[in-house]
Amino acid sequence: MVRIGIDLGGTNIVAGVVNDEHAILAKAECKTNLPRPAEAIMDDMARLAKEAVANAGLTMEDVEFVGVGCPGTCNVNTGIVEYSCNLDFKEVPLQAELQARVGKPVYIENDANAAALGETVAGAAKGANNALCITLGTGVGGGIIIDGKIYDGFNCAAAELGHIVIVCGGEQCGCGREGCWEAYASATALIRQTKAAIDAHPDSRLAQIAAEYGHVSGRTAFDAMRDGCPIGQAVVDQYIFYLASGLTNMVNIFQPEVLCIGGGISREGDTLLKPVMAHIERDRYSKYSKHQTRLCAAALGNDAGIIGAAYLGKQ
Amino acid sequence: MVRIGIDLGGTNIVAGVVNDEHAILAKAECKTNLPRPAEAIMDDMARLAKEAVANAGLTMEDVEFVGVGCPGTCNVNTGIVEYSCNLDFKEVPLQAELQARVGKPVYIENDANAAALGETVAGAAKGANNALCITLGTGVGGGIIIDGKIYDGFNCAAAELGHIVIVCGGEQCGCGREGCWEAYASATALIRQTKAAIDAHPDSRLAQIAAEYGHVSGRTAFDAMRDGCPIGQAVVDQYIFYLASGLTNMVNIFQPEVLCIGGGISREGDTLLKPVMAHIERDRYSKYSKHQTRLCAAALGNDAGIIGAAYLGKQ
Numbered sequence: 001m002v003r004i005g006i007d008l009g010g011t012n013i014v015a016g017v018v019n020d021e022h023a024i025l026a027k028a029e030c031k032t033n034l035p036r037p038a039e040a041i042m043d044d045m046a047r048l049a050k051e052a053v054a055n056a057g058l059t060m061e062d063v064e065f066v067g068v069g070c071p072g073t074c075n076v077n078t079g080i081v082e083y084s085c086n087l088d089f090k091e092v093p094l095q096a097e098l099q100a101r102v103g104k105p106v107y108i109e110n111d112a113n114a115a116a117l118g119e120t121v122a123g124a125a126k127g128a129n130n131a132l133c134i135t136l137g138t139g140v141g142g143g144i145i146i147d148g149k150i151y152d153g154f155n156c157a158a159a160e161l162g163h164i165v166i167v168c169g170g171e172q173c174g175c176g177r178e179g180c181w182e183a184y185a186s187a188t189a190l191i192r193q194t195k196a197a198i199d200a201h202p203d204s205r206l207a208q209i210a211a212e213y214g215h216v217s218g219r220t221a222f223d224a225m226r227d228g229c230p231i232g233q234a235v236v237d238q239y240i241f242y243l244a245s246g247l248t249n250m251v252n253i254f255q256p257e258v259l260c261i262g263g264g265i266s267r268e269g270d271t272l273l274k275p276v277m278a279h280i281e282r283d284r285y286s287k288y289s290k291h292q293t294r295l296c297a298a299a300l301g302n303d304a305g306i307i308g309a310a311y312l313g314k315q
Numbered sequence: 316m317v318r319i320g321i322d323l324g325g326t327n328i329v330a331g332v333v334n335d336e337h338a339i340l341a342k343a344e345c346k347t348n349l350p351r352p353a354e355a356i357m358d359d360m361a362r363l364a365k366e367a368v369a370n371a372g373l374t375m376e377d378v379e380f381v382g383v384g385c386p387g388t389c390n391v392n393t394g395i396v397e398y399s400c401n402l403d404f405k406e407v408p409l410q411a412e413l414q415a416r417v418g419k420p421v422y423i424e425n426d427a428n429a430a431a432l433g434e435t436v437a438g439a440a441k442g443a444n445n446a447l448c449i450t451l452g453t454g455v456g457g458g459i460i461i462d463g464k465i466y467d468g469f470n471c472a473a474a475e476l477g478h479i480v481i482v483c484g485g486e487q488c489g490c491g492r493e494g495c496w497e498a499y500a501s502a503t504a505l506i507r508q509t510k511a512a513i514d515a516h517p518d519s520r521l522a523q524i525a526a527e528y529g530h531v532s533g534r535t536a537f538d539a540m541r542d543g544c545p546i547g548q549a550v551v552d553q554y555i556f557y558l559a560s561g562l563t564n565m566v567n568i569f570q571p572e573v574l575c576i577g578g579g580i581s582r583e584g585d586t587l588l589k590p591v592m593a594h595i596e597r598d599r600y601s602k603y604s605k606h607q608t609r610l611c612a613a614a615l616g617n618d619a620g621i622i623g624a625a626y627l628g629k630q
Binding site (some may be wrong): 073082083090128129130144146151152153154155156157158159160161162164165166167168170175176177186241245246248249252253254255256257282283285286288289290291292293304 | 319388397398405443444445459461466467468469470471472473474475477478479480481482483485491492499556557560562563565568569570571572597598600601603604605606607608
């Protein structure tokens with residue numbers, strides 16, 4: 001038997017057929033094409049599930065269940081997406097509607113939680129009983145795994161790890177608060193910080209590199225730093241300070257076995273992880289503990305959400 | 316059968332005999348008298364356990380087990396207190412040593428975690444599956460209950476909830492970091508903030524009240540505020556801002572069913588809780604969730620640790 005994991009994103013919908021070894025046998029995908037009604041999106045999800053199964057040379061007879069990772073608050077008990085800002089979903093009975101369309105049991109979960117489960121069953125946190133996965137993207141996403149299962153609070157809305165204030169009264173966050181970790185440590189924040197440094201230092205190597213690329217990305221400051229630019233170095237140092245401050249908070253709260261960092265910036269590898277780890281080692285409360293959290297980069301990239309979603313009925 | 320809970324503090328050691336209804340039938344206590352060797356402290360703990368049982372008109376035959384709440388990192392798997400700054404314990408085999416002295420199974424746990432368990436089985440968070448208990452005292456202590464059990468991370472050092480930075484680069488915290496929640500929201504911090512306001516406004520009603528009392532406590536600014544003093548009001552407003560900022564972080568991370576506030580300042584009741592709740596309601600990420608965290612004052616006071624410790628073998 002195989003399982004289907006669907007990653008329902010604001011840009012793309014991807015369905016993957018996953019086997020018992022957590023390998024993706026085949027995929028099918030389409031654009032989410034927002035804005036459009038939930039019904040049309042669910043029609044596409046069902047179609048992609050069947051297409052992916054056909055692409056794997058299988059039939060729906062071979063499918064045990066379908067799992068969906070969806071942005072927003074997914075009530076896993078009722079199967080209803082209570083609210084998704086990205087998709088403009090309010091009280092959408094995703095589980096029941098998709099079940100009717102595919103004729104298989106359907107499980108739903110918040111997308112960041114599904115990705116954290118994916119990394120825990122098959123990725124960077126494999127084998128860990130307690131793990132935290134943080135994704136540095138447009139925002140700072142988070143997933144909490146406790147005793148091998150997703151922790152999502154009593155109302156399925158927990159693990160909004162990017163929305164902890166680390167600078168009271170600081171930068172405005174999209175969520176309405178001031179000073180959220182997300183406003184300092186997301187890729188979006190790093191790009192904003194890089195642009196500010198370019199404006200302040202138009203003659204720097206950082207500004208040159210940005211001009212050569214024709215745009216500013218989460219990589220620009222790192223590249224300038226590697227090229228010996230002190231302005232690029234300062235941007236990276238400041239970014240790492242904020243990122244590590246929030247990560248140390250997570251260590252002091254959770255003491256997870258594995259703390260896994262995903263998103264484009266995590267591809268910097270040791271350039272990012274080593275100074276972050278040095279900050280955590282200096283600042284964590286558990287200086288005297290024999291066992292310490294392992295920090296690592298996520299391993300599965302965009303497949304984490306599919307693999308995790310395909311495991312929802314198993315956890 | 317009854318159970319014994321021992322609250323091992325830096326100032327006092329208290330043993331309580333607890334029945335199946337979580338009522339404390341009798342107590343025995345003595346000063347901790349630090350500094351002294353762990354052996355002497357454990358002798359006293361065993362003596363107090365037996366004394367409390369005698370005070371309840373029972374014998375050790377009636378005792379199922381002994382639970383201990385102890386400050387610091389308590390490895391619940393090995394029964395060893397790995398490190399306790401307050402007690403100057405390093406690698407103390409508390410479970411084995413106390414077991415040898417009382418002839419009953421012994422369970423150990425961090426004191427704040429034990430208190431959180433106490434509030435969850437018999438206090439303000441009774442009946443909640445997921446709860447957070449925050450104690451505002453010398454520091455900001457925390458305990459996390461998930462699925463009715465203490466969550467303490469993979470190395471038993473989790474739930475240092477006071478040691479999350481909420482003001483990056485802010486006030487020096489005793490743990491070595493700058494800007495911890497504890498440095499803004501503990502009773503100690505409120506006293507420091509009150510003293511600073513008195514120094515800056517020596518003619519204020521706040522300064523008068525402090526002079527009348529002969530000292531500054533966590534209550535002074537609240538009393539001045541109640542007496543119409545704008546300086547006292549400003550101290551309370553600022554304190555509540557920092558307290559609520561950290562509590563909102565906790566809601567966004569955990570979405571606990573109950574968030575319970577203990578320590579002397581929690582005796583302010585609605586004067587504290589209402590403005591804190593207004594801040595949380597405005598700032599929480601889960602604005603659209605049907606179910607929301609209930610904020611309340613702790614109910615068991617200093618008995619929470621005893622009642623929780625006496626439940627350690629049951630969770």
